[in-house]
Structures are given as C-alpha cells and as structure tokens.
Amino acid sequence: MKHTKNHLMFILSLISILLGVEFFMVFDRTTDSYEDGLKKGYSILVVSEVPRSTEQFHTLNSHITQSEAIDREAIVTQYINDISKEAKTKLIGNLPYFYSLHLDSYIDASVIQKIKTDLLKDIEIRKVETFGEHYLAKYRLFMLVKFMLRIFILFLSVVSFFLIIKQMEIWKYAHKDRMQIMELFGATMTHRSGVLFRIALIDAVLSMIIVSTVFAYTKYVWAMQSNIDIVTQHYEKLFRVSDIAVLLLSAFVLVITSVYWVVYSTKGVQE
Amino acid sequence: MPNMITASHLTLAYQNEKGYNEVIKNASFAIRKGEFIFITGPSGSGKSTLLKSLYGEMKPIHGTLHINGADMTNISSGRLQKLRTELGIIFQNYRLINEWTIAKNIVLPLIIAGYNQEIQNAQANRLLRHIKLSELADRYPLELSGGEQQRVGLARAISKNPVIILADEPTGNLDKNSSNVIWDLLESACLQFGSTIIVVTHKIPELFSLPYRHFIIEGKGIYETH
Numbered sequence: 277m278k279h280t281k282n283h284l285m286f287i288l289s290l291i292s293i294l295l296g297v298e299f300f301m302v303f304d305r306t307t308d309s310y311e312d313g314l315k316k317g318y319s320i321l322v323v324s325e326v327p328r329s330t331e332q333f334h335t336l337n338s339h340i341t342q343s344e345a346i347d348r349e350a351i352v353t354q355y356i357n358d359i360s361k362e363a364k365t366k367l368i369g370n371l372p373y374f375y376s377l378h379l380d381s382y383i384d385a386s387v388i389q390k391i392k393t394d395l396l397k398d399i400e401i402r403k404v405e406t407f408g409e410h411y412l413a414k415y416r417l418f419m420l421v422k423f424m425l426r427i428f429i430l431f432l433s434v435v436s437f438f439l440i441i442k443q444m445e446i447w448k449y450a451h452k453d454r455m456q457i458m459e460l461f462g463a464t465m466t467h468r469s470g471v472l473f474r475i476a477l478i479d480a481v482l483s484m485i486i487v488s489t490v491f492a493y494t495k496y497v498w499a500m501q502s503n504i505d506i507v508t509q510h511y512e513k514l515f516r517v518s519d520i521a522v523l524l525l526s527a528f529v530l531v532i533t534s535v536y537w538v539v540y541s542t543k544g545v546q547e
Numbered sequence: 548m549p550n551m552i553t554a555s556h557l558t559l560a561y562q563n564e565k566g567y568n569e570v571i572k573n574a575s576f577a578i579r580k581g582e583f584i585f586i587t588g589p590s591g592s593g594k595s596t597l598l599k600s601l602y603g604e605m606k607p608i609h610g611t612l613h614i615n616g617a618d619m620t621n622i623s624s625g626r627l628q629k630l631r632t633e634l635g636i637i638f639q640n641y642r643l644i645n646e647w648t649i650a651k652n653i654v655l656p657l658i659i660a661g662y663n664q665e666i667q668n669a670q671a672n673r674l675l676r677h678i679k680l681s682e683l684a685d686r687y688p689l690e691l692s693g694g695e696q697q698r699v700g701l702a703r704a705i706s707k708n709p710v711i712i713l714a715d716e717p718t719g720n721l722d723k724n725s726s727n728v729i730w731d732l733l734e735s736a737c738l739q740f741g742s743t744i745i746v747v748t749h750k751i752p753e754l755f756s757l758p759y760r761h762f763i764i765e766g767k768g769i770y771e772t773h
C-alpha cells in the first residue's frame with residue numbers, strides 16, 4: 277500500500293513534467309504558425325507619384341520582399357458610386373499609386389521606423405503608413421501570453437522536479453540499508469541500484485504512455501469532433517509521433533539522474 | 548603459510564571537528580592464511596574499529612595494512628569491491644536486509660556472485676539446518692529474536708566459503724547451546740575451507756578444539772598473549 281502510494285507520487289510528478297514538456301512543444305508549434313500569420317498579415321501602405329516595382333522598393337530597404345499594387349479603379353468604385361465614366365477615368369488619372377508592402381520575417385518597431393524613413397527618401401513617395409500602433413499592440417500581447425505560458429510551464433516543471441527529489445529521499449531512506457549492506461558484501465553499484473533503476477524506468481515508461489495517450493486522444497478524438505476552427509486548423513500540430521521519443525528521453529534523463537543521486541548519496545556507511 | 552593480513556605501525560582514527568580521535572595507534576601484527584584469531588578488549592577499546600579497517604570501511608591514517616595482497620591505504624573502489632566478495636562479515640548489530648526473507652539474506656553473497664537459484668536454495672537450506680532455523684526460512688529479520696538474527700548473520704557470512712571471516716561478537720546474544728553451534732560452524736569453516744578467521748569476543752570458549760592466537764586491544768595498542 278505504502279509502496280503503491282510512493283509509486284503514484286513519483287509517476288504523478290513525472291507526468292506533470294512530461295505534460296509540461298509536451299505542452300511546450302505543442303504551444304511552440306501552434307504559436308509559431310500564429311506568429312507567422314501575424315507577420316504575413318502585416319503590410320505597409322505606400323502612396324507614390326509614379327509606379328514603383330518590388331525591386332525598387334527592395335533597394336530602398338532590403339526588408340521589403342514583396343509589393344502589391346492596389347487597384348486604383350477598385351478604390352474609386354468602392355467609395356464613389358454615382359459618377360460618369362469620363363469623370364471616373366479622369367479621377368483615376370489624377371490619383372497617385374498605392375502599394376502594399378510585405379516584409380521578410382524580422383519585425384521590430386525600430387526596424388519599421390527605419391523602413392519608413394528609407395522609403396521617404398524617395399522623393400516620389402508621398403506618404404507611408406506603417407499601422408505601427410495597432411500592429412505592435414497585437415504582437416506585444418501575443419508575446420506576453422507566450423512568455424507567461426512559458427513561465428508557467430517552467431514553474432510547473434520546477435515544482436514537479438522538487439516533488440521527484442522528495443520522492444527520491446523517501447526511496448533513499450527505504451533502500452539505504454539494503455544498498456549499504458550489499459556494498460559491504462561487494463555488490464557493484466549497478467547491482468545495488470538495480471531494483472531502483474527497474475522501478476524508475478518502468479515508471480518513466482508508464483508516465484510517457486499516459487501523457488502520449490492523453491495527447492493522442494486530444495488529437496484524434498477530441499480535436500476531430502470539436503468544431504473549433506483554431507483547433508481543426510492546427511489539428512496536425514497537436515501531437516506527433518516524434519514527441520513520444522522526446523517524452524521518453526526526458527523521462528529517462530529525469531529518472532536516471534534521480535536514481536544516481538540516490539545511489540551516490542547512500543554510498544559509504546555511517547553507523 | 549603466507550600472510551593473509553599484515554599491519555605495520557597501523558593507526559586508526561575517527562575524524563571530528565577538533566581533528567583526529569585515535570583509537571588504535573602504531574599497531575603491528577601479521578595473520579597467516581587459515582589462522583584462527585580471537586580479539587578481546589574492554590568496551591570502546593577499538594575492536595569493531597579494527598574490523599572496519601579490515602573490510603575497508605575505514606582507512607588507516609598512518610602505517611600500512613595489506614589484506615590478501617590488497618594495499619588498504621590506497622585501494623581503488625573496484626579492488627575493494629572485489630576484496631569484499633572474498634570476505635564474510637558478521638556485524639555486532641547483525642545488519643540483515645529487513646525487506647528480504649531469512650533464506651534470501653543468507654545467500655546474499657551468492658546472489659552478488661551470480662549463482663543460480665538452485666545453488667542458492669540448496670545452500671540456504673543447508674545453512675538453515677545448521678543454525679537450527681529451518682522453520683523460519685520465509686520470515687523476515689524483524690520477526691526474529693536478536694539471537695536468531697545473529698545466527699542468520701553468521702550463516703550469511705559463511706555461505707560462500709569466504710577467504711576471510713570477520714566476526715564481531717558472534718555469540719554476544721546467545722546462550723551456551725546456540726554459542727556452541729556458532730563455534731562449531733566457524734571451526735569447520737577454518738578446517739574445511741581454510742578460511743582465515745578473526746573473531747572479536749568478550750569470552751573465549753572453554754572447549755575450543757582448534758589452535759588459535761589471542762590478541763588483546765588495550766590503550767590503543769594491539770598485543771598478543773601467550
């Protein structure tokens with residue numbers, strides 16, 4: 277009974293660390309694509325007197341990788357309805373050229389400011405709109421959420437690790453006499469700690485299986501049935517087979533470290 | 548016969564905050580293979596401490612100590628581990644493994660040496676008969692009396708026919724009859740397997756049939772009586 281309780285404590289602590297690891301991976305994958313989306317969705321609006329090509333924008337600032345001319349006729353049609361064909365043509369002829377510029381991945385407020393000044397060096401460019409405030413607020417909020425989640429996962433892992441160490445203290449106490457007596461009769465370290473390693477490795481595999489099952493269930497059953505857009509869109513990112521390897525490796529590293537800790541701290545006999 | 552144990556100017560001490568507390572000082576002796584040695588001395592004189600140095604639990608702070616060819620002042624952990632498989636130790640406080648049955652405790656040295664289950668069982672049964680505890684084979688140490696645990700400790704020490712037997716008060720808790728069982732077993736280990744035997748005791752048995760030597764520990768010195 278006491279034994280089972282000890283096991284459960286150890287497995288639960290391991291599970292919470294592994295859950296943290298898996299969450300971290302899933303979160304990283306999903307937010308990466310969200311971050312990508314934020315970057316792709318971002319654009320700078322440029323008003324120019326004469327037509328400009330992507331190459332020309334790119335020479336002004338190398339972060340600009342794509343430019344899209346905004347259809348002037350569409351703008352006019354969108355805002356002014358009752359207008360004759362001639363008047364419309366005339367109006368369009370008088371309009372400047374509008375471009376929407378896309379950047380390579382790097383985004384930072386100062387970089388965007390620099391891009392703006394670079395663009396304005398071109399005398400034909402009349403106006404540059406970076407939508408700085410709106411964009412930054414969104415990005416900062418996103419980064420804050422990401423940061424807080426990471427701190428939370430880290431905190432969870434640290435607490436669980438202390439629980440594991442605590443559990444190891446109990447094991448150490450329970451196995452100390454046996455290991456010391458075996459040492460006095462010439463048992464090797466591997467032999468003395470064999471039982472502990474066996475228990476710990478079994479627990480590691482069990483925890484890995486439990487965590488994998490939870491995430492696999494989430495992916496293949498829950499996510500499939502849910503009609504939540506963001507879930508179905510990122511369905512593929514929820515759990516990957518390669519995660520099992522990462523989880524198993526983390527679990528093994530954890531238990532092997534803790535068992536060695538127990539074994540080394542019981543070495544030598546104090547009476 | 549070659550020397551099994553050689554001590555020269557041996558000094559043993561416990562370290563504390565103030566420095567060293569010497570227990571044995573400048574002792575020299577030699578014990579040949581197959582000898583039977585009794586060690587006596589007042590309580591606290593350092594008998595258990597001397598045994599500790601013989602099984603490598605304590606290193607000499609001065610002098611030299613050689614056991615079965617191993618230099619104990621400078622022994623690697625691998626060599627010490629191997630040396631210990633050749634020893635049979637009986638502790639003053641028994642030191643049985645409480646989570647193991649009596650039968651399993653007895654064959655600990657065989658388990659460590661990797662003998663198969665059949666040999667383990669046969670040896671356990673044989674020794675349990677000798678120490679008259681066959682009925683208790685499946686019990687655990689804490690379910691035994693002190694004297695019974697002591698006999699189990701002896702059976703464990705001799706179960707793999709060790710080269711050297713180190714016994715700390717092996718009859719300390721036993722009546723005359725049980726004590727005689729212990730002495731018989733130790734005598735036969737010495738006669739049959741040529742084990743070198745060192746026994747710490749407060750009373751040398753009156754009817755002891757083997758030739759033996761007697762060391763006394765007193766005032767930090769080790770002296771042989773004649």
Ligand SMILES: Nc1ncnc2c1ncn2[C@@H]1O[C@H](COP(=O)(O)OP(=O)(O)OP(=O)(O)O)[C@@H](O)[C@H]1O
Pocket residue numbers: 547561570588589590591592593594595596597639
């Ligand atoms: N672990 C230890 N740390 C410090 N001092 C110790 C330790 N063990 C024993 N001593 C001291 O060393 C001295 C010798 O102790 P030891 O146990 O060798 O005596 P002993 O001859 O076996 O006594 P007894 O007949 O009572 O078993 C004693 O003064 C004791 O207090």
Ligand SMILES: [Mg+2]
Pocket residue numbers: 594595596639715
């Ligand atoms: Mg003693």
